Amino acid sequence: xxxxxxxxxxxxxxAATLGACKRNRAPELAEVWDEDPALARTEAAGALxxxxxxxxxxxxxxxxxxxxxxESGGAAMHVRLLVPTSVYAEGPTGEVIAIAAEHARHEWQxxxxxxxxxxxIEHGPHRVELCASGPDTQLTASIAALRTMLAQRNPAGLDxxxxxxxxxxxxxxxxxxxxxxxxxxxxxxxxxxxxxRIDALAAAALAQQWHAxxxxxxxxxxxxxxxxxxxxxxxxxxxxxxxxxxxxxxGGQAFIxxxxxxxxxxxxxxxxxxxxLAASSTPLVVDAAGRGGGTLVLGRTIPLGGADDRAMARLAxxxxxxxxxxxxxxxxxxxVFLVAANLGRGAPESDVTQAVDALAAIAKxxxxxxxxxxxxxxxxxxxxxxxxxxxxxxxALFADAIDLxxxxxxxxxxxxxxxxxxxxxxxxxxxxxxxxWLDPRTGEPGWAWTAAGVDGDAAAxxxxxxxxx
Amino acid sequence: xxxAVGWTAPTGPAAxxxxxxxxxxxxxxxxxxVPALPPAAVDVANPPPAIDDTGEPTPDDDDTSAADGGDMLxxxxxxxxxxxxxxxxxxxxxxxxVLAVETxxxxxxxxxxxxxxxxxxxxxxxxxxHAPGGITRMVHGGGGxxxxxxxxxxxxxxxxxxASMLRESIAxxxxxxxxxxxxxxxxxxxxxxxxxDRARTWSAPAALRAAAHQSDGLRHDxxxxxxxxxxxxERAVASHLAERFGYDRATLVVVAPDPPDLVLNLAMAAFxxxxxxxxxxRDRSVTxxxxxxxxxxxxxxxxxxxxxxxxxxxxxxxAWATVVCGAINRLRRVATEPxxxxxxxxxDDDARRGVMIVRASGADDLQTAVRDRLQRVRDDExxxxxxxxxxxxxxxxxxxxxxxxxxxxxxxARPPGPTPPAPPLRPADSLRGDxxxxxxxxxxxxxxxxxxxxxxxxxxxxxxxxxxxxxxTP
Numbered sequence: 001x002x003x004x005x006x007x008x009x010x011x012x013x014x015a016a017t018l019g020a021c022k023r024n025r026a027p028e029l030a031e032v033w034d035e036d037p038a039l040a041r042t043e044a045a046g047a048l049x050x051x052x053x054x055x056x057x058x059x060x061x062x063x064x065x066x067x068x069x070x071e072s073g074g075a076a077m078h079v080r081l082l083v084p085t086s087v088y089a090e091g092p093t094g095e096v097i098a099i100a101a102e103h104a105r106h107e108w109q110x111x112x113x114x115x116x117x118x119x120x121i122e123h124g125p126h127r128v129e130l131c132a133s134g135p136d137t138q139l140t141a142s143i144a145a146l147r148t149m150l151a152q153r154n155p156a157g158l159d160x161x162x163x164x165x166x167x168x169x170x171x172x173x174x175x176x177x178x179x180x181x182x183x184x185x186x187x188x189x190x191x192x193x194x195x196x197r198i199d200a201l202a203a204a205a206l207a208q209q210w211h212a213x214x215x216x217x218x219x220x221x222x223x224x225x226x227x228x229x230x231x232x233x234x235x236x237x238x239x240x241x242x243x244x245x246x247x248x249x250x251g252g253q254a255f256i257x258x259x260x261x262x263x264x265x266x267x268x269x270x271x272x273x274x275x276x277l278a279a280s281s282t283p284l285v286v287d288a289a290g291r292g293g294g295t296l297v298l299g300r301t302i303p304l305g306g307a308d309d310r311a312m313a314r315l316a317x318x319x320x321x322x323x324x325x326x327x328x329x330x331x332x333x334x335x336v337f338l339v340a341a342n343l344g345r346g347a348p349e350s351d352v353t354q355a356v357d358a359l360a361a362i363a364k365x366x367x368x369x370x371x372x373x374x375x376x377x378x379x380x381x382x383x384x385x386x387x388x389x390x391x392x393x394x395x396a397l398f399a400d401a402i403d404l405x406x407x408x409x410x411x412x413x414x415x416x417x418x419x420x421x422x423x424x425x426x427x428x429x430x431x432x433x434x435x436x437w438l439d440p441r442t443g444e445p446g447w448a449w450t451a452a453g454v455d456g457d458a459a460a461x462x463x464x465x466x467x468x469x
Numbered sequence: 470x471x472x473a474v475g476w477t478a479p480t481g482p483a484a485x486x487x488x489x490x491x492x493x494x495x496x497x498x499x500x501x502x503v504p505a506l507p508p509a510a511v512d513v514a515n516p517p518p519a520i521d522d523t524g525e526p527t528p529d530d531d532d533t534s535a536a537d538g539g540d541m542l543x544x545x546x547x548x549x550x551x552x553x554x555x556x557x558x559x560x561x562x563x564x565x566x567v568l569a570v571e572t573x574x575x576x577x578x579x580x581x582x583x584x585x586x587x588x589x590x591x592x593x594x595x596x597x598x599h600a601p602g603g604i605t606r607m608v609h610g611g612g613g614x615x616x617x618x619x620x621x622x623x624x625x626x627x628x629x630x631x632a633s634m635l636r637e638s639i640a641x642x643x644x645x646x647x648x649x650x651x652x653x654x655x656x657x658x659x660x661x662x663x664x665x666d667r668a669r670t671w672s673a674p675a676a677l678r679a680a681a682h683q684s685d686g687l688r689h690d691x692x693x694x695x696x697x698x699x700x701x702x703e704r705a706v707a708s709h710l711a712e713r714f715g716y717d718r719a720t721l722v723v724v725a726p727d728p729p730d731l732v733l734n735l736a737m738a739a740f741x742x743x744x745x746x747x748x749x750x751r752d753r754s755v756t757x758x759x760x761x762x763x764x765x766x767x768x769x770x771x772x773x774x775x776x777x778x779x780x781x782x783x784x785x786x787x788a789w790a791t792v793v794c795g796a797i798n799r800l801r802r803v804a805t806e807p808x809x810x811x812x813x814x815x816x817d818d819d820a821r822r823g824v825m826i827v828r829a830s831g832a833d834d835l836q837t838a839v840r841d842r843l844q845r846v847r848d849d850e851x852x853x854x855x856x857x858x859x860x861x862x863x864x865x866x867x868x869x870x871x872x873x874x875x876x877x878x879x880x881x882a883r884p885p886g887p888t889p890p891a892p893p894l895r896p897a898d899s900l901r902g903d904x905x906x907x908x909x910x911x912x913x914x915x916x917x918x919x920x921x922x923x924x925x926x927x928x929x930x931x932x933x934x935x936x937x938x939x940x941x942t943p
Contacts, residue, residue: 378612
């Protein structure tokens with residue numbers, strides 16, 4: 001059974017946030033004051049980061065980058081393979097990614113099933129993550145199974161994975177359709193899975209793409225275990241010996257030796273240069289596809305100059321999320337910000353206007369200091385609590401930290417540093433930032449939007465306020 | 470009257486706090502993620518001698534060895550009657566706080582089924598310090614999760630939250646049972662919430678579980694809230710709450726990154742203003758029945774060939790029951806058995822009222838078929854017990870690495886007897902079922918107090934309503 005299926009890029013980018021952030025109505029907010037929170041509370045919230053030591057970083061002979069997180073006395077092990085999917089402009093399609101990920105999960109899982117180890121597919125921004133979790137005594141066996149799986153020269157199981165993906169892909173919701181279309185407009189890539197295109201994939205091309213995706217020169221391996229890195233060297237050496245990337249020839253592309261760069265897309269994208277419901281308005285994409293009611297997704301990319309910008313973008317999303325269904329995916333120097341809204345049958349055009357107005361209102365509002373602290377506290381707390389409930393897997397948090405770090409040396413401290421930066425954000429600074437980046441009417445241009453799951457009548461009514469493409 | 474306790478805490482906020490607990494290596498390193506803990510009010514690492522009923526100091530059996538190394542936990546009964554268990558988990562800055570109250574649906578009065586279930590929900594409605602739903606909102610506001618578990622003999626208020634909120638959470642749990650707000654509108658809301666709750670599905674019929682545990686209260690579901698309960702007056706609700714939900718029958722379990730002695734001091738401060746009270750919570754475990762043949766219990770359910778053994782509320786025995794059950798399932802049919810004979814074992818897990826269920830079919834004499842299997846496990850045929858013990862111990866160790874499962878597990882600790890545990894700081898393994906399975910004693914086979922699980926005479930057997938001799942028992 002497929003535990004996690006390939007979704008459109010939106011879910012790949014923001015799987016952890018969009019669904020969890022959905023709110024149908026604004027929460028009741030207690031009265032807050034514009035004063036600084038108590039220092040002790042701020043310090044305590046700022047300490048909500050994993051207490052991991054500096055990881056042991058290694059680069060294997062085959063080009064694979066490894067990070068070994070040692071936890072003395074632990075009872076579990078986690079092995080996470082991070083596979084970037086959008087590194088090249090001619091990146092694999094959503095169907096290829098879904099089949100390759102399912103093939104890897106299935107092949108790895110069947111080799112470690114008897115050891116009580118489970119393998120799951122998770123999605124990060126511009127990447128797929130495969131994670132094996134189980135008792136600490138099975139670490140060597142899990143790495144050995146990974147080696148066997150990746151060393152296959154002729155991955156015969158791809159056809160089986162294709163069949164499973166075909167069976168498991170559900171009918172797409174209007175939210176998924178709208179989010180995928182908006183993201184496609186913003187980033188120029190399409191990682192949505194279309195059942196009709198799955199069968200059209202040639203077996204040889206699929207195998208070739210599999211080898212390209214699982215090139216160790218592009219991947220990153222993160223291990224969290226009570227075993228010391230020194231004791232795991234031999235198994236990693238065997239992994240490097242058996243798992244080699246395709247021969248790129250003498251002119252082959254040199255691999256990147258920094259995880260923070262490996263996992264970030266380097267495709268140039270062109271901002272739309274337009275706003276929403278403004279003088280130079282972005283044409284609305286209307287799509288009838290998608291089950292469920294009508295859904296509007298509007299969004300933009302936000303260039304992030306550094307760690308301070310990343311912290312600001314996260315806090316702004318947390319504030320917006322208290323009133324809207326807002327999500328953000330941060331990956332290095334770019335963030336994708338999306339807002340989803342339901343479109344009713346009665347007056348869809350007013351729903352469209354209200355969604356834009358609501359976001360613009362939030363962007364122009366100065367938030368009290370205590371509200372900022374509450375939002376940061378909730379975000380930082382929920383992050384560690386979720387990690388605890390999901391098996392105390394440090395590799396998942398470390399993967400998040402890679403997205404927040406500028407250099408490999410800064411990954412270990414990235415979560416704590418990000419927390420400190422969020423707690424230090426002043427209301428005035430946030431207001432200026434949101435006015436610039438989150439106001440779809442008067443802020444920086446670069447917005448895109450899509451309405452999906454709407455019939456012809458609703459589309460015509462929406463067109464009264466938002467011109468269509 | 471002041472109960473006889475092995476440890477005394479300061480009686481109020483004004484109590485002197487001269488002693489700081491001694492640092493013990495890594496546990497109190499400066500890197501500990503939660504600052505701003507209060508100064509230790511007492512030296513729990515070096516407690517004064519425990520006092521027994523006679524006023525004489527009692528020997529500290531394992532104190533020295535325990536304090537010298539390895540993880541420790543704190544286990545103490547405070548003067549107000551609440552038991553506090555604190556363990557440490559440094560993996561993430563996350564804490565689990567569980568308030569377990571030793572009451573449950575089996576305590577429902579005959580004329581008010583669903584009472585305890587509804588009362589448990591009502592304790593989410595706040596008190597003088599917290600608005601209705603306030604404690605839950607506080608946990609959610611900090612990024613944590615909160616939930617309620619209602620069982621036949623234990624009710625737990627569970628929360629997992631960032632360690633930065635530990636102090637607030639302990640204070641909230643130390644306040645939850647105090648003078649809960651009672652009003653007609655709130656009670657109506659409580660009943661509405663409680664009625665949405667779905668009952669648990671048990672493998673064994675209720676009549677069998679009731680007979681095995683010798684508790685008539687287990688015969689009813691306990692989840693549906695009756696009209697008699699819904700129509701209770703405010704005064705009656707308050708009276709029932711005070712009677713059934715007191716700290717003298719509660720256990721606060723905290724698993725946090727901080728050293729147990731520091732967390733224990735937080736808890737002691739939170740409970741310090743409660744008056745002294747004798748602990749009411751009792752061990753409900755039944756003495757296993759001995760004999761050659763199982764007793765019978767009538768049941769409406771179609772359960773011929775079903776045998777049930779009670780599992781007491783004790784993590785160690787529960788772990789052993791899982792081992793025994795697994796060992797039974799490891800056995801293969803022998804040549805002398807008919808080909809259609811099937812014997813399978815399952816566990817209805819519960820903190821206090823769990824049962825081991827063996828179902829046999831395909832044999833002319835089901836009792837003999839089960840008796841033979843039990844004998845083969847006693848004989849440790851094929852080393853099945855040892856294999857299963859290893860598997861169960863490893864599984865438990867893996868599961869208990871996280872704060873919430875560990876806190877739930879510790880809440881299963883057998884209620885202390887008249888003499889509470891002493892000293893308060895003990896090896897962390899002392900209350901863990903997996904540690905019991907890994908101990909040197911475990912290699913010798915099933916311990917004496919668990920051996921009844923391999924005796925057919927200790928079981929209760931299902932009988933159809935019209936087949937039980939004398940109408941069944943009890």
